[in-house]
Amino acid sequence: MSASKNGREPLYVVRNSRIHGRGVFALRYIRKGTRILEYTGERIDDDEADRRYDDTKMKRHHTFLFTLGKNTVIDGAANTGGGDASFINHSCDPNCEAVITGRKIFIHALRGIDPGVELAYDYQYERTGKNDAELEKFYLCKCGAENCRGSIMKPAKKKRRRRKRRPAKGRLAAR
Numbered sequence: 001m002s003a004s005k006n007g008r009e010p011l012y013v014v015r016n017s018r019i020h021g022r023g024v025f026a027l028r029y030i031r032k033g034t035r036i037l038e039y040t041g042e043r044i045d046d047d048e049a050d051r052r053y054d055d056t057k058m059k060r061h062h063t064f065l066f067t068l069g070k071n072t073v074i075d076g077a078a079n080t081g082g083g084d085a086s087f088i089n090h091s092c093d094p095n096c097e098a099v100i101t102g103r104k105i106f107i108h109a110l111r112g113i114d115p116g117v118e119l120a121y122d123y124q125y126e127r128t129g130k131n132d133a134e135l136e137k138f139y140l141c142k143c144g145a146e147n148c149r150g151s152i153m154k155p156a157k158k159k160r161r162r163r164k165r166r167p168a169k170g171r172l173a174a175r
C-alpha cells in the first residue's frame with residue numbers, strides 16, 4: 001500500500017502505527033502545502049452512517065467516516081471505495097489538514113514532513129454538549145503529542161470568565 005507519482009519513489013506508505021492500527025507514513029520529504037492524497041469512499045447520509053457504525057455496539061470507537069457537509073458523510077471503508085487516506089490517524093498536533101474542495105476532500109501537508117514521520121490531521125469530532133465526559137473516554141486520543149487534548153473531539157469551548165470590575169476609588173465594591 002504505497003503511492004507513486006511520476007514513477008518516483010512513492011510519497012507515503014500504509015503500515016502499523018503506534019497511535020492506532022495502521023497509519024500513513026511519509027517515505028520522502030513532503031513539502032508544506034503539498035496535496036498528498038484524496039479521502040475517497042462512498043457518499044452516504046447521517047442515518048446510513050449510523051446504521052453502518054453503531055457507536056453503542058462498539059467497545060472502542062472505530063469508523064472510517066468523514067463529515068463532508070450537512071447530512072453528507074464519506075464512508076472510507078475499503079469495501080466502499082475507501083483508499084489510503086482512510087488510514088490517516090488523528091493528532092492533536094497535526095502535520096496535515098483535510099481541505100474540502102467542492103465535493104472532494106484532500107489531505108494537505110501543514111508543514112514540511114520528514115521521511116518516516118506519520119501523517120496525521122485533527123479529526124475535531126463535534127461535541128454534542130451532552131455526556132461529554134463519557135464521550136471523551138470513548139474518543140480517547142493516543143496521539144502522544146505534548147499538547148494532546150486526551151480526546152479526538154474538538155477542544156471544549158472555554159467558559160468566558162467575567163472579570164470583576166475594580167471598584168472605583170473611594171467606593172465599596174458590590175458583593
Ligand SMILES: C[S@@+](CC[C@H](N)C(=O)[O-])C[C@H]1O[C@@H](n2cnc3c(N)ncnc32)[C@H](O)[C@@H]1O
Nearest residue numbers: 020021022061062063086087089090141142143
Ligand atoms: C479512519 S480510521 C484510521 C485508521 C486506523 N488506524 C485503522 O487502522 O483502521 C479512524 C479510527 O482510528 C482510530 N484513531 C485514529 N487516530 C487515533 C488517535 N489519535 N487515538 C486513538 N485512536 C485513533 C479511531 O478508532 C478512529 O475511529
Ligand SMILES: [Zn+2]
Nearest residue numbers: 092141143148
Ligand atoms: Zn491527542
